[in-house]
Amino acid sequence: MKFERTGGWVKSSRSADNQQCVEVRFAGAVGVRDSKDRSGPTLDVDAAAWRAFVATVRAGQYD
Template identity: 40%
Template structure:
């Protein structure tokens, strides 16, 4: 899948002050993660189960 076709969004915790921000794009079978300042750079793709486990540890 071409990641340019995904609907990316930034966390509601992110500010517009240029800090370290991530964007995610969700699909039923995957969660894609990228640097919000580098749209052409690498992405990390994980399962929804892994994403949920990650969110539980950072809250």
């Protein structure tokens, strides 16, 4: 998987062409935003909470 970096924000190369994706930023807390509205609001998540979320995704909990 490759990542596109824009000003510290990262978007996966697996993002669909329909622009239905989010971008993340790793700077202390993890920032999450809608890639279609880059000037819009962001959600800041504690790094430990982000790691727990990613672990559940990788485990297939949301499939």
